[in-house]
Amino acid sequence: MTIASVERASILSPVRARRRRSAIPGFGLTLGLSITALCIVVLIPLSAIAIRAAGMGVSAFAAAAFSARALHAYGLSFVASLIGASVNAVFGLLTAWALVRYRFPGRAILNALVDLPFALPTAVAGVALAGLYSSNGWIGGALAPLGIKTAYNQTGVVIALTFVGLPFVVRTVEPVLRDLAIDVEEASASLGADRLQTFARVILPALAPAWITGFTLAFARAVGEYGSVIFIAGNMPYKTEIAPLLITIELEQFDYGSASAIAAVMLAVAFAMLLAINLIQTWARRFS
């Protein structure tokens, strides 16, 4: 899909220079309905978390939101998401390069498959990855004799978070790579640069804004991920427990306060990510 490319397209689209009253009717009605829906579906429910967490008092909030167990869970979600997004940055760039620059049999299938994490339910991804990477799965079984364990540990968390973020880097880099003029590379070559120099000095800087955007989107998606992780993680407190899982554990004990405190921290992270993505895109616009 194209959350990424859509986001890019609409944010990068030219701002209309002239402001004037539109002759097209329905503005008040459609804007009113949109804002009402946004408030009912998104803003009011999310504010309930902030209000609940704010009402706890500082010490109770800190005890719940920054307990050792919670800190460990944020750390795991953060580091595993970072590694997953980095893996995607490398392999996503390669995949985008193969899709744009080369023609080979199966290219259309590869192209369609890249979007699978957007279309496959996360719980299905979870059981599938657990089945594949556990010691009796095809890949997990093959790596087990080498002493590499790929499920029910932190590696498993990274694998799941790599899966959910896979399309982002490919889909943000792809359109920029497609638009990159070949003659710039040819000019670079004619001036004596070898292929590697051209890649590092000419192509990579042009791709950088989109590449970083893709990385950030993959990271943001991974931090909040739940369904695909819990089956392969093992879910051991202080070891393989991710932050969203901790919220559901608090909820199962009807501890709505603690759940809200952890959720408030995650919500703050989500806002920070959204801000970061917008800033990166403002910065990227200067290059386009």
Next chain:
Amino acid sequence: MSTAKLRSAADDPAWVKAAVIGVAVLFVAAMLVAPLATVFTQALAKGLGASLQALHDPDALAAIRLTLTTAALAVPINAAFGLCASWAIAKHEFAGKSLLITLIDLPFSVSPVVAGLSYVLVFGLQGWLGPWLEARGIKIIFATPGIVLATVFVTFPFIARELIPLMQAQGTDEEEAAVSLGASGLTTFFRVTAPNIRWGLLYGVLLCNARAMGEFGAVSVVSGHIRGVTDTMPLHVEILYNEYDFVGAFSVAALLCLLAVVTLGLKALLERLQPQTGERGH
């Protein structure tokens, strides 16, 4: 990639080409194809009969029904919202537009579990509206309405974000011409705008539907996991998996995989029919 026969300086050596394609294919095979294949192999581990029987289980059938109901309610709600929002944002100028677009995107970056929790805090027994709803016998949390609401939240931006750039790219000239010739707002929308955005709308509906049928985290929090009552297909996969009924779990999972594969197939078809759909980055 050019049609020129001469070797361009932008062409990579054959070994680089082979290595890049090889690595990309291996990566996608290990991360995407092998998991899909695992689901189908595990589902068919005891034969097609056992797998089909697992899908005929009353609880599985109830889960399938609930998933279809949820998508049938959530997708039209989001389509209506997407059309309203994109009409206001793409066809008019107003202050705070980029803030509105950012807020519409918010559900993309909020963890589904956090979304589920927020509905529990509003509609749950301990929540803001809980006592009021309880007095009137209305059940939202641990019932179908909560599941639909949670699904609407996570899929909220899908159709709007597909339509906004599409309608912005098409500009307002055609609508202004129609209005100046005396067409009403609705006539303008149905006769001028709708034909221009129908593929984009379909594309958004397709992706929204896939996510609506597959949502797990948010729905898991508000559902209460009542077997045969508030169990959607993804939740049913979890229940069967935790009971070590692997044929059952992977059979339901295989059905959801088929949904994903059909979605990707239709998506590729739409992109071919309407080349700019989903690739509007340029």
